Amino acid sequence: MSRYAAMFERLGGEGAFGAFMMLGDPDLETSAGVLHQAVDAGADMIEVGIPFSDPVADGPVIQAAAQRALAAGVRVGDCLDLIAALRSHHTDVPIGILTYANIVAARTGFMRDAAEAGADSLLIADVPSLEADPFARKMEQGGIEPVLIAAANTPDATVQRIARLSKAYIYCVSRAGITGTHAGGHFDSRLIGRLQAAGAPPAVFGFGISKPEHVRSAVSAGARGVICGSAIVEKVGLGEDVTELIRSLKAATRERLGAAMN
Amino acid sequence: MRLNGRFGRFGGCYVPEILVPALEQLEAAFLDAQDDPHFTSELNDLLANYAGRPTPLTRCRNLPGNIYLKREDLLHGGAHKTNQVLGQGLLARRMAKTRLIAETGAGQHGVATALVGALLGFETVIYMGAEDVERQQLNVFRMQLMGAEVIPVESGGRTLKDAINEALRDWSASFETTHYLLGTAAGPHPFPTMVREFQRVIGREARAQIVEQLERLPDAVVACVGGGSNAIGLFADFLDDSVQLIGVEAAGKGLDGDEHGATLLRGVRGILHGAETYLLQDDDGQITDTWSVSAGLDYPAVGPEHAHLKDSGRAEYVGATDAEALAAFKALAESEGIICAFESAHALAHALKLAQAEPNSAILVGLSGRGDKDVAQAERLLA
Numbered sequence: 001m002s003r004y005a006a007m008f009e010r011l012g013g014e015g016a017f018g019a020f021m022m023l024g025d026p027d028l029e030t031s032a033g034v035l036h037q038a039v040d041a042g043a044d045m046i047e048v049g050i051p052f053s054d055p056v057a058d059g060p061v062i063q064a065a066a067q068r069a070l071a072a073g074v075r076v077g078d079c080l081d082l083i084a085a086l087r088s089h090h091t092d093v094p095i096g097i098l099t100y101a102n103i104v105a106a107r108t109g110f111m112r113d114a115a116e117a118g119a120d121s122l123l124i125a126d127v128p129s130l131e132a133d134p135f136a137r138k139m140e141q142g143g144i145e146p147v148l149i150a151a152a153n154t155p156d157a158t159v160q161r162i163a164r165l166s167k168a169y170i171y172c173v174s175r176a177g178i179t180g181t182h183a184g185g186h187f188d189s190r191l192i193g194r195l196q197a198a199g200a201p202p203a204v205f206g207f208g209i210s211k212p213e214h215v216r217s218a219v220s221a222g223a224r225g226v227i228c229g230s231a232i233v234e235k236v237g238l239g240e241d242v243t244e245l246i247r248s249l250k251a252a253t254r255e256r257l258g259a260a261m262n
Numbered sequence: 263m264r265l266n267g268r269f270g271r272f273g274g275c276y277v278p279e280i281l282v283p284a285l286e287q288l289e290a291a292f293l294d295a296q297d298d299p300h301f302t303s304e305l306n307d308l309l310a311n312y313a314g315r316p317t318p319l320t321r322c323r324n325l326p327g328n329i330y331l332k333r334e335d336l337l338h339g340g341a342h343k344t345n346q347v348l349g350q351g352l353l354a355r356r357m358a359k360t361r362l363i364a365e366t367g368a369g370q371h372g373v374a375t376a377l378v379g380a381l382l383g384f385e386t387v388i389y390m391g392a393e394d395v396e397r398q399q400l401n402v403f404r405m406q407l408m409g410a411e412v413i414p415v416e417s418g419g420r421t422l423k424d425a426i427n428e429a430l431r432d433w434s435a436s437f438e439t440t441h442y443l444l445g446t447a448a449g450p451h452p453f454p455t456m457v458r459e460f461q462r463v464i465g466r467e468a469r470a471q472i473v474e475q476l477e478r479l480p481d482a483v484v485a486c487v488g489g490g491s492n493a494i495g496l497f498a499d500f501l502d503d504s505v506q507l508i509g510v511e512a513a514g515k516g517l518d519g520d521e522h523g524a525t526l527l528r529g530v531r532g533i534l535h536g537a538e539t540y541l542l543q544d545d546d547g548q549i550t551d552t553w554s555v556s557a558g559l560d561y562p563a564v565g566p567e568h569a570h571l572k573d574s575g576r577a578e579y580v581g582a583t584d585a586e587a588l589a590a591f592k593a594l595a596e597s598e599g600i601i602c603a604f605e606s607a608h609a610l611a612h613a614l615k616l617a618q619a620e621p622n623s624a625i626l627v628g629l630s631g632r633g634d635k636d637v638a639q640a641e642r643l644l645a
């Protein structure tokens with residue numbers, strides 16, 4: 001069983017909490033420390049960005065994190081080393097990579113290298129399901145699970161394709177736009193229903209998750225988990241500790257809204 | 263998608279999933295409009311009576327050799343950009359969008375988008391690198407005069423590439439009401455195909471004009487390539503002819519160093535801004551900074567059809583340095599009384615080399631834009 005499947009089974013009805021951090025932000029040593037803190041604070045899954053110079057799906061907070069890492073001279077090889085170091089301490093926590101197509105395309109054997117470092121899944125932000133077949137094939141050959149994005153405006157035929165290609169989980173986009181802490185809160189339970197009907201792997205909401213109430217409403221809408229990115233990355237950028245934020249968001253994955261309990 | 267959006271292995275539609283429905287809507291509107299005589303007649307009317315088509319074909323009287331200039335510099339707006347913004351503007355209205363967004367480098371595409379926004383009544387927002395805003399104040403004011411809002415982009419290198427990133431981010435949130443009026447034959451499908459079709463008029467006219475004047479086809483067709491829209495528009499109707507097609511990239515301060523914009527000559531395959539194409543990048547796939555004296559050629563990617571024409575061997579790509587372009591800019595002004603854009607001067611610089619080697623060949627040059635925007639810079643560089 002994959003680490004993601006094992007995690008969802010272990011959590012049962014409790015939502016999975018995913019913490020996103022940019023690898024190498026603001027430098028390799030600090031980044032290694034923050035990754036461990038996130039696991040220790042209770043993150044169920046760790047999602048890591050490999051910095052890219054032109055991150056079109058990201059808002060200002062995550063763009064700035066990628067710029068900090070690149071300015072510190074962080075290379076893709078360093079990012080894989082950070083994953084390997086995290087994996088050596090935490091054998092069970094699922095680790096997913098979120099990055100862009102050109103980073104993957106530029107490195108021969110990226111999928112295998114990522115899998116060998118200990119990563120479990122790969123989401124490529126600028127590869128929609130329309131272009132995903134060759135990437136998904138290479139991921140399966142390399143031993144890493146594809147994660148695709150689904151959004152409220154994704155048509156049914158595309159939802160079917162996303163369900164078929166994705167393995168670890170589905171990254172559901174809670175609203176139009178790019179990553180960022182602003183305007184959280186609308187979680188489309190119809191999208192989750194359509195994904196379930198298509199036999200998709202568990203739906204996890206990203207984009208706009210920064211407060212416990214966002215987590216509660218996402219889990220109440222039927223999500224099997226949430227990923228918080230910008231709110232954590234913002235703290236890293238300010239040099240603040242991430243422990244308390246992650247603890248409070250993780251705690252909210254255990255609290256469904258009253259209406260959904262019935 | 264109804265078309266496959268590929269040129270050999272290049273092209274495609276590499277965008278976040280959320281933008282795919284917007285691109286599908288655009289492709290459908292574009293294809294349906296091709297079959298709609300009302301669309302075609304309105305576009306042709308605007309091209310003729312608003313923009314000033316057909317543009318002349320001018321044989322150089324005093325420059326050496328046998329050089330013919332396709333005069334897109336005389337088009338309303340000052341460059342070939344106007345051809346395709348009219349097409350996309352009408353498509354945006356057809357899709358019932360109320361807002362246009364666009365990226366711009368030196369400001370030519372921003373000015374073109376602003377004029378179509380004013381003409382057809384759209385709210386218009388132009389993303390422009392903060393560095394370019396400072397360098398091109400005159401064009402910023404032109405856009406504002408026509409009612410567009412210009413947003414300086416502070417991320418990355420603060421130039422064209424970063425303006426495209428920001429426009430894509432805006433569009434990810436706004437596609438329901440907004441059309442992204444991309445400025446060149448690059449980006450995700452359907453932009454490369456659609457922009458080529460709207461720019462094809464350049465080559466269609468030029469081919470008929472040169473056959474009329476010369477009573478034969480030219481030996482070579484030469485155009486500058488940044489994103490590649492004027493070049494693909496000029497080449498398109500010559501692809502099946504036995505005519506040499508030559509794209510001229512910005513060799514900047516020299517192809518041996520890092521300060522150039524010669525994507526096809528020095529780049530490697532990769533994926534950026536929606537398409538698989540050649541890119542200037544490092545070993546890790548990070549996009550590198552480019553340089554050219556002309557902002558319009560200062561771009562680390564290139565339209566995917568040019569990548570295919572290079573690999574298939576149908577077109578040849580060469581470079582012209584800043585110094586060569588500047589010399590051609592000066593020669594054209596002195597010999598023919600025409601002040602062209604620095605971008606177009608790259609094409610002319612190569613044509614002058616060809617004319618020297620083979621004085622009898624007939625060379626068709628795409629003079630993509632006029633040089634008003636470059637005059638202040640030229641004054642400093644030629645001092």
